[in-house]
Amino acid sequence: MTIQAPQHIQKIAPYQGGxxxxxxxxxxxxxxxxxxxxASNENPLGISPKADYAIQEAILDIARYPDGNxxxxxxxxxxxxxxxxxxxxxxxxxxxxxxxxxxxxxSSDSETIYSQHAFAVYPLVTQAMGAKGVVVPAKxxxxxxxxMLAAVTDKTRLIFIANPNNPTGxxxxxxxxxxxxxxxxxxxxVVLDEAYDEYLSAEYKSEAIGWLKEFENLVISRTxxxxxGLAGLRIGFGLCHAQVADMMNRVRQPFNVNSVAQAAAVAxxxxxxxxxxxxxxxxxxxxQLKHGFDQLGLTYIPSFANFISVKVxxxxxxxxxxxxxxxxxxxxxNYEMPEYLRVSIGLFSENAKFLEVLAGxxxx
Numbered sequence: 255m256t257i258q259a260p261q262h263i264q265k266i267a268p269y270q271g272g273x274x275x276x277x278x279x280x281x282x283x284x285x286x287x288x289x290x291x292x293a294s295n296e297n298p299l300g301i302s303p304k305a306d307y308a309i310q311e312a313i314l315d316i317a318r319y320p321d322g323n324x325x326x327x328x329x330x331x332x333x334x335x336x337x338x339x340x341x342x343x344x345x346x347x348x349x350x351x352x353x354x355x356x357x358x359x360x361s362s363d364s365e366t367i368y369s370q371h372a373f374a375v376y377p378l379v380t381q382a383m384g385a386k387g388v389v390v391p392a393k394x395x396x397x398x399x400x401x402m403l404a405a406v407t408d409k410t411r412l413i414f415i416a417n418p419n420n421p422t423g424x425x426x427x428x429x430x431x432x433x434x435x436x437x438x439x440x441x442x443x444v445v446l447d448e449a450y451d452e453y454l455s456a457e458y459k460s461e462a463i464g465w466l467k468e469f470e471n472l473v474i475s476r477t478x479x480x481x482x483g484l485a486g487l488r489i490g491f492g493l494c495h496a497q498v499a500d501m502m503n504r505v506r507q508p509f510n511v512n513s514v515a516q517a518a519a520v521a522x523x524x525x526x527x528x529x530x531x532x533x534x535x536x537x538x539x540x541x542q543l544k545h546g547f548d549q550l551g552l553t554y555i556p557s558f559a560n561f562i563s564v565k566v567x568x569x570x571x572x573x574x575x576x577x578x579x580x581x582x583x584x585x586x587x588n589y590e591m592p593e594y595l596r597v598s599i600g601l602f603s604e605n606a607k608f609l610e611v612l613a614g615x616x617x618x
Contacts, residue, residue, distance in 0.1 A: 262362075269374055269534050273582050276478040284580050289581040292598040295420070295450075295561050297483035299535060300527035301518070305484065308521035312514045320513035327511075329379050330520045333489055335463050340496040343503055344511045348449055348477035348490030349354050351502075352414070353379045355445055355473055355492070358501040360385040366416040367405050367441050369397040373447065374594055385411070395555050395563075396424030399434045406442060413438065416447040417460070421596040422584045423557025425454075425585040426618035427459055435469045443498065445473045449490075450559040452481030452529055453536050458558060463493060470495040478515075480531045480560060483523040536560045539599035546609035550616055555594075563594045579611045 256266070261433050279426050282484045301309075324344045332339050345351040356379035361365065365384045368376040372394040377597055386409070386473060390402045406413070417424045431446070438444055451460050462474050473494040479485040485560040489511055491501065508551030522528070540562060554564040563586075566572050573585045585598040597608065 258452060262381055262382065262491065266381050267376060269378060270422050273577070275582070278577060278582055280407055281444070282578060282580070289548040289582065290604045291578040292600045292604060292608055293582045293584040293596075294485070295480060295559070295598045296485050297560075298600045298604065299483065299528070299532055300541075301483040302522050302525040303598070304525040304528070305482070305518040306566045308517040309514055309574065312517035317511065318513065320511060321510050322328050322509050324511055324516050324589065326431040327516045327520050330523045333522050334414075334495065337352065337463065337466065337493050338496065341466065341493055341499055341508065342565055343492040343499050344516075345490045345492065345506070346466070346510045347479060347488040348447070348475045348492075349375055349498075350488075351473075351475045351490050351492040352376070352445065352447070352512060353382075353504055354502040354538055355412060355443065355446055356380060356383050356385075359443060363506055364411040364597055365407060365409040365410065366412040366576055367402050367410060367416060369402065369419070370593060371395055372397070372414065373416050373420045374588065380412075390415060392422075394424070395419075395422040399426065399430055403434060403437055406440075410439075413418050413442060414442045414447065415444065416449070416558070418450045418454070418559040420449070420559065421561070421563055421584070421589055421591070421594075422555050423559045423562060425458060425558040431462070432465065433471060435465065438471065440471055442472050443473055444469075445475060447475045449475070449477045449480055451476065453533060453560050454558060462607075466493060470498070472485060473498060478522060481529050482519070483532070484515065484522065487512070487518055489515040490520050533575075535601075536599050539605050541604065542605050543597060543599065543609070545615075550609075552616075555613075563591065563596045564569070565593050566612075566616070568569075569595050571594050572612070575615045576611060581611050583607050583608070 275289045275291050328339050360383040362384035366380045367388045377387045388405050407588050475492050478492040552564050569585050586594050586596050
């Protein structure tokens with residue numbers, strides 16, 4: 255072909271999500287209802303009843319364009335988290351927030367810093383802008399904040415930090431994060447990705463939103479895809495200094511968040527009971543999987559999210575055998591963890607089926 259994309263675009267390896275249930279059903283000639291998917295960190299409870307009702311109402315007006323400024327949702331987020339309207343940016347999922355930060359602040363002569371074993375979208379958005387990604391070796395499968403700080407140069411524009419981290423589930427202490435923010439130069443934005451914060455206990459829950467008043471170079475990314483269960487509607491938001499939000503909104507596509515997603519998100523924020531039930535189910539499911547792994551003699555990375563990475567050895571081979579028996583999990587060789595499988599926490603019955611099939615594979 256005569257027309258060629260720039261080299262930094264050609265070299266991008268597209269993001270690969272968890273295998274869809276319908277795709278596996280076709281490939282393995284399985285019944286959809288017999289398949290268990292524990293691959294994409296989705297909420298096994300589905301969505302809030304309040305969100306369900308809001309979706310049905312919003313669909314009635316689907317022929318209209320959505321509110322491009324997301325006023326009702328902006329008001330709900332402002333009230334829920336105690337931030338000003340002009341500090342909020344909405345995205346088509348939190349992935350969109352990460353991309354908006356990159357589009358607003360990166361260029362071909364700039365650098366970003368992120369950890370080994372961290373979310374795959376960080377290098378993707380960096381490369382898409384032609385910027386240089388600096389990977390800092392992990393420490394016990396988590397972020398080494400001292401090493402990340404030492405990697406900062408005059409060209410550094412963004413530091414991506416996932417807390418809890420995906421796919422390892424590791425968590426950074428609040429004091430350590432605060433110290434990092436105190437030391438990071440003002441020309442560097444720290445993007446704190448808190449997609450799994452709703453799964454943290456009160457002891458560990460983030461306090462970063464309160465830090466926005468002190469740190470103008472802090473961006474917090476949140477999502478409705480995990481605990482709120484709105485993964486299919488694609489909606490997330492960023493919280494930051496008003497000037498940063500203004501820059502991100504300048505590169506944001508018009509109507510990037512659809513009206514149904516906005517209505518569902520507003521309703522979800524008003525349903526604390528649903529989030530509490532999701533948290534409780536996750537805690538029980540995590541204990542169930544850990545017990546199962548202990549029984550099988552498998553080691554795993556202690557996780558603070560709604561998934562856990564377990565060391566199984568031949569992860570690719572075991573994953574294929576799981577697929578053949580209708581169980582979808584996530585191999586994470588692309589995260590330099592070729593011996594691990596990442597398993598989302600599901601319903602009790604889903605976790606049990608996964609453990610039963612896994613045990614049969616391991617024991618031969």
